[in-house]
């Protein structure tokens with residue numbers, strides 16, 4: 001079968017031939033339909049994040065997949081079921097985090113991430129997975145199910161941010177999403193029901209397709225060249241919740257200044273090392289005197305995938321069509337990895353969905 005991989009000494013994805021995997025006991029064989037591409041894939045390809053499985057000189061890419069069960073083997077699934085795989089796997093047999101159903105809370109060394117670090121991903125015509133890591137998806141989401149994984153990232157981050165505000169009466173009304181990439185835009189759509197007013201910050205000028213998406217969702221675009229993050233409270237209003245999805249490290253600290261008293265910021269970006277100056281005393285004081293919180297959040301658990309399926313099921317078809325700017329077959333897979341201002345979200349299609 002064909003797979004899409006990046007070699008350790010390469011800087012772009014290539015097609016490789018692999019044997020079709022055999023499901024072990026407890027595993028299903030899944031025929032891959034579509035696999036999404038995100039900022040993390042670009043970081044992995046550039047060599048800034050993740051790594052190949054031990055003993056291999058390449059990594060099969062892809063962690064945002066949807067597929068159809070081809071051989072349920074001895075699992076509870078049936079042939080034809082639509083499934084989305086979770087990302088993390090235990091590296092050397094189960095550990096306490098996986099046993100508790102909280103692989104997303106495991107520290108480095110206690111997990112592999114398929115398609116990112118230590119384990120091959122889902123950009124292949126078939127993959128196998130233990131049933132416990134496969135989430136059922138309704139046929140209505142067959143086309144867009146590759147968005148379940150990134151949506152699960154937001155479900156987790158929001159849950160953790162809300163949990164940090166659970167000790168008092170907190171009724172958030174306003175949210176600021178930093179980043180108009182695929183994760184930022186998906187999050188604007190997902191938060192729509194929860195907040196009265198949503199702002200989304202980028203650094204693009206009009207006309208731009210991401211600004212169109214933000215406005216079609218009823219949110220307000222903030223151009224960081226005109227309104228830097230600390231000025232959002234004066235240019236617009238202080239916000240109860242900040243969701244950082246730029247990977248631009250200063251935003252983590254500037255978010256504190258954009259927050260209203262008692263607000264919380266969730267940090268999602270994964271920047272490289274970068275030393276820069278901040279007024280630490282001011283930020284420390286601001287966190288303390290206004291009961292603000294910052295929460296880092298990575299990956300997601302099974303329940304977050306289930307919540308993501310529910311949340312995506314309630315979004316408009318037209319939003320998906322605007323967000324996903326391209327779905328490409330294996331013969332033109334390179335286009336799925338384009339990184340320009342007309343590309344928002346892309347996926348590679350390995351097979352078309354046929355309802356059985």
Ligand code: NAP
Pocket residue numbers: 038039040043153178179180181182183184201202203204224245246247248267268269270271297298299
């Ligand atoms: P992406 O497509 O690269 O999006 C990042 C967006 O941030 C881009 O649209 C970029 O704008 C914008 N941006 C960057 N620096 C900016 C600045 N200084 N001011 C304003 N806008 C700025 O990546 P993504 O897939 O959406 O992911 C976003 C981040 O989340 C990445 O760092 C990724 O690694 C991380 N991530 C984390 C998790 C997790 O579990 N924590 C999961 C998924 C992704 P331009 O396009 O105009 O350059």
Ligand code: BGC
Pocket residue numbers: 038040041063087113116149150153298299300
């Ligand atoms: C993936 C997560 C992963 C994170 C860090 C994200 O793009 O969606 O599943 O934990 O990158 O590698």
Ligand code: ZN
Pocket residue numbers: 038040063064150
């Ligand atoms: Zn991702």
